[in-house]
Amino acid sequence: MSTRPGRGLGRGLASLIPDEALQMDVLPSERDGLRKVPIEEIKPNPEQPRTEFESEALADLVASIRAHGILSPLVVRRADGRYVLIAGERRLRAAALAGLTEVPVVVRESETGSNQLELALVENLQRVDLDPIESARGFQRLIDEYGYTQDRVAASVGKDRSTVANLVRLLKLPEFVLEALRAGKITAGHARALLPLAEDGNLPSVLAKVIEQGLNVRQTERLANELTKTPAEPVTGEPVEKEKKDRQQQYGYAVKLLEEALHTSVVIQPTPNGGGRIVVDYSDPEDLERLLELLQAGKS
DSSP states (O other): OOOOOOOGGGGHHHHHHHHHHHOOOOSOOOOOOEEEEEEGGGOTTTTTTOOOOOOOHHHHHHHHHHHHHHHHHHEEEEETTEEEEEEEEHHHHHHHHHOOSEEEEEEEOOOOOHHHHHHHHHHHHTTOOOHHHHHHHHHHHHHHHOOOOOOHHHHTOOOOHHHHHHHHHHHGOOOHHHHHHHTTTSOOHHHHHGGGGGTTTTTTHHHHHHOOOOOTHHHHHHHHHHHOOOOOOOOOOOOOOHHHHHHHHHHHHHHHHHHHHTHHHHHEEOOTTOOEEEEEOOSSSHHHHHHHHHHHHHHH
16 A cells, blocks of 8 residues: 655645545546536545534635645546536535635546545545544445455455454444543543443443543453343352452453454353353354354464
């Protein structure tokens, strides 16, 4: 994959040299034309995974455009007599705020509209500044609407498969948890720790406790595990509290080992007779196949 522009360039200038300029042919060719078109003739990108644009970063880009112009053209396709944006929505918004009436564009005519929409979604997901939920929803769209596997998503956006799987699993959480994540009140690690409580009525109070008390990810995991396991019946005359604490430490250590080995969420549910169940989470049939392959490899 091509090298991304470094952060040393500054936020404004780095924004003017987007990922797609490094990853796709944006130079004029026999098939693709470079031209200037009125901003009002460009329709927004329907495959833009970003739903919010940071005002401070956008202001930096506006200032850079006023000072230097647009250094890299937007990428568009023709549709119904207008231009549909494929890549460059931040530049388009900033150009309008900077008072420009026209912007330079490269017109991609070589592929069908459907293929170009797919390409636009993939290219936007390659950006490093999407929040976890924007990325997760974009990954899920590639899977649902374009038939991607998680392996293909990972290869297309330059991420590990486990990263894609973990982000997609976050979409199982209720919207109020996702909003807390997007607002920065919790991290993606906290959200993954809350997955066992996705359909639990205790989730709102647990989330509030995590935020109010500033619990770290491990503390959140322990709290979620405590609420999802079946407590063992104490035996009269035994030092119950010490044994309970020792068991909790053992369960926590076991959960950590299993999750590191399987790259997914694991819940241990003890039963009163001293046994229990281990619940291993998987996101789809492909993820289940991955887990089975890991277990099979461990036997050989």
